[in-house]
Amino acid sequence: MDRFDYVIVGAGSAGCALARGLSDDPGKRILLLEAGPHANKFWVHTPAGMAKLYFNRLRNWNFHTEPMERLNDRPMYWPRGKTLGGSSAINGMVFIRGHPGDFDGWRDQGNPGWGYEDVLPCFKRMENFERGADAWRGGGGPLNVSDPVVKEASSYDFIEAARRTGLAVTEDMNGAVHDGVGFMQHSIRGGRRHSAYNAFVEPVLSRPNLVVWTGCAVQRVMFEGRRAVGVELIREDRRQTVRAQCEVILSAGAIKSPQLLMLSGVGPGEQLRQHGIEVLHDSPGVGENLQDHFYIHTGFRATSDSSYNASITGLRKYWEGFRYLMTHRGYLALGSSQVAAFVKSRPEEPYADLQISFRPMTFNYFPNGRVEVEPFPGMGVSVYQLRPTAAGTVRLRSADVTVDPLLTPNFLTNAYDVEAVIAGIRKIREIMRTAPIASRVVAEEVPGPDVESDDDIYRFMEETGNSAHHQGGTCKMGNDGTAVVDHRLRVRGVEGLRVVDASIMPTLTSGNTNAPTIMIGVKAAELIAQETTASLVAY
Ligand SMILES: Cc1cc2nc3c(=O)[nH]c(=O)nc-3n(C[C@H](O)[C@H](O)[C@H](O)COP(=O)(O)OP(=O)(O)OC[C@H]3O[C@@H](n4cnc5c(N)ncnc54)[C@H](O)[C@@H]3O)c2cc1C
Numbered sequence: 001m002d003r004f005d006y007v008i009v010g011a012g013s014a015g016c017a018l019a020r021g022l023s024d025d026p027g028k029r030i031l032l033l034e035a036g037p038h039a040n041k042f043w044v045h046t047p048a049g050m051a052k053l054y055f056n057r058l059r060n061w062n063f064h065t066e067p068m069e070r071l072n073d074r075p076m077y078w079p080r081g082k083t084l085g086g087s088s089a090i091n092g093m094v095f096i097r098g099h100p101g102d103f104d105g106w107r108d109q110g111n112p113g114w115g116y117e118d119v120l121p122c123f124k125r126m127e128n129f130e131r132g133a134d135a136w137r138g139g140g141g142p143l144n145v146s147d148p149v150v151k152e153a154s155s156y157d158f159i160e161a162a163r164r165t166g167l168a169v170t171e172d173m174n175g176a177v178h179d180g181v182g183f184m185q186h187s188i189r190g191g192r193r194h195s196a197y198n199a200f201v202e203p204v205l206s207r208p209n210l211v212v213w214t215g216c217a218v219q220r221v222m223f224e225g226r227r228a229v230g231v232e233l234i235r236e237d238r239r240q241t242v243r244a245q246c247e248v249i250l251s252a253g254a255i256k257s258p259q260l261l262m263l264s265g266v267g268p269g270e271q272l273r274q275h276g277i278e279v280l281h282d283s284p285g286v287g288e289n290l291q292d293h294f295y296i297h298t299g300f301r302a303t304s305d306s307s308y309n310a311s312i313t314g315l316r317k318y319w320e321g322f323r324y325l326m327t328h329r330g331y332l333a334l335g336s337s338q339v340a341a342f343v344k345s346r347p348e349e350p351y352a353d354l355q356i357s358f359r360p361m362t363f364n365y366f367p368n369g370r371v372e373v374e375p376f377p378g379m380g381v382s383v384y385q386l387r388p389t390a391a392g393t394v395r396l397r398s399a400d401v402t403v404d405p406l407l408t409p410n411f412l413t414n415a416y417d418v419e420a421v422i423a424g425i426r427k428i429r430e431i432m433r434t435a436p437i438a439s440r441v442v443a444e445e446v447p448g449p450d451v452e453s454d455d456d457i458y459r460f461m462e463e464t465g466n467s468a469h470h471q472g473g474t475c476k477m478g479n480d481g482t483a484v485v486d487h488r489l490r491v492r493g494v495e496g497l498r499v500v501d502a503s504i505m506p507t508l509t510s511g512n513t514n515a516p517t518i519m520i521g522v523k524a525a526e527l528i529a530q531e532t533t534a535s536l537v538a539y
Pocket residue numbers: 009010011012013014015033034035036054079080081082083084085086087088090091092093094095096216217218219251252253254256257260336468469470471500501502503511512513514515517
């Protein structure tokens with residue numbers, strides 16, 4: 001097949017879900033392009049392999065932000081997946097839809113069809129929740145969603161302690177009750193990572209109307225007049241073009257989609273001209289509104305029965321590896337965290353604006369790529385503010401697509417956000433000092449008991465704060481002057497071009513961002529199908 005109706009750029013979380021949905025119609029010919037290589041590797045399939053992929057050179061874009069003044073002039077490392085499955089092939093596999101209010105907020109910002117009631121059918125259709133379907137959850141969908149195969153006693157104690165500090169216990173944070181504390185769910189099937197590629201594309205690879213090319217770095221979108229007609233790409237060191245009869249769809253993620261748009265002449269006019277790019281459409285919002293969850297980690301030295309650090313270090317790690325190979329169970333089959341608590345930083349918040357995540361293990365990442373599990377029993381607890389008010393930018397550094405754009409997240413530039421995160425750290429301490437988890441704490445290691453005043457905590461945040469790797473918002477959906485796409489995800493000001501990935505989120509969702517991004521792909525396929533059916537009827 002050398003003629004395509006839809007060319008999708010990026011086989012990540014949204015791109016894979018979209019390719020599956022579009023190819024459901026045998027009359028549509030789909031090309032899915034991925035810059036990175038295949039993902040068929042042991043450490044991609046193995047949930048604990050996330051640690052090995054964090055600094056991986058081949059399957060990861062390895063971005064860095066600009067040095068951030070408010071974080072002691074530190075640049076920050078931002079991994080993004082560069083392989084089939086995109087970031088869902090390297091992520092922590094936590095599956096959280098977000099709060100219904102997030103989607104109602106999108107709708108109320110001028111995006112009809114995106115309220116929770118509207119997107120719930122997409123969330124249900126896309127998943128196979130292992131506990132079974134109900135009014136909120138789906139069964140039989142492509143993406144497997146499972147409970148942790150091992151639930152540690154300390155995780156139960158964390159839940160109980162959080163309950164005693166006033167949080168409700170939620171049995172299913174993707175169901176009727178989001179806010180509260182409970183076990184997380186993960187996109188894991190039979191002890192193996194279930195990336196968007198594994199779930200949506202791999203099972204339908206034999207479809208004659210779906211073609212997937214890896215190792216294809218798209219350079220720019222080609223236009224005839226104002227209509228997108230294809231893409232220019234580099235494949236096996238050769239430049240070539242591919243035409244799209246109907247549409248080009250950018251699903252290259254929150255960093256590369258705005259970069260590609262700008263390189264193709266759609267973006268802030270002044271910035272484009274500075275780089276010698278001809279302006280096709282002056283769209284001031286492209287690359288603006290960069291949002292992310294600012295992540296703070298705290299660590300507690302624990303009693304030996306409270307942590308599984310010992311099981312995945314020293315000689316015991318070989319037994320654990322053997323167990324995983326034989327059964328696909330055990331600690332190597334777990335996602336990045338076990339428990340989440342959704343908490344309000346202030347009573348006036350309409351719903352929880354902090355996510356606290358608990359894991360009965362601790363580790364350190366080193367820039368040389370090594371990940372070391374700590375040599376003593378430890379419990380890790382992190383927090384991030386879910387709906388930050390400060391936003392940053394993705395801007396061009398060069399007109400060369402191989403040069404990473406300038407990433408400026410603007411963390412901690414707003415007192416409201418700072419206060420919220422400080423409240424989150426205090427809430428972690430309150431929980432960890434409450435029975436029954438308190439009896440498992442030997443000492444607070446990070447930040448340590450000396451870090452007590454707001455100023456001390458702020459300095460700790462400056463020195464250690466990281467990204468939760470939930471970048472979004474850089475091609476915002478909406479109807480104001482900075483909206484890049486409309487509510488059908490069509491790029492404003494041109495024709496035949498959409499953006500379908502985390503960059504269209506007007507505001508980040510209240511949780512990890514993979515599930516809502518996959519939902520965006522599912523929903524986009526539905527929108528496109530509606531339009532083609534409508535045009536057939538009109539014809
Ligand atoms: C380390 C890490 C841990 C995370 N943990 C979690 C978690 O536990 N739970 C959760 O919900 N979320 C998590 N996330 C976030 C989540 O994975 C992302 O929000 C989501 O995958 C984003 O999906 P996307 O479709 O927008 O982009 P991506 O999935 O990143 O896909 C973009 C794709 O486009 C490709 N591409 C880019 N440019 C080009 C080009 N020029 N030509 C061709 N292809 C191109 C990329 O290689 C990539 O495959 C994590 C992210 C990271 C990086």
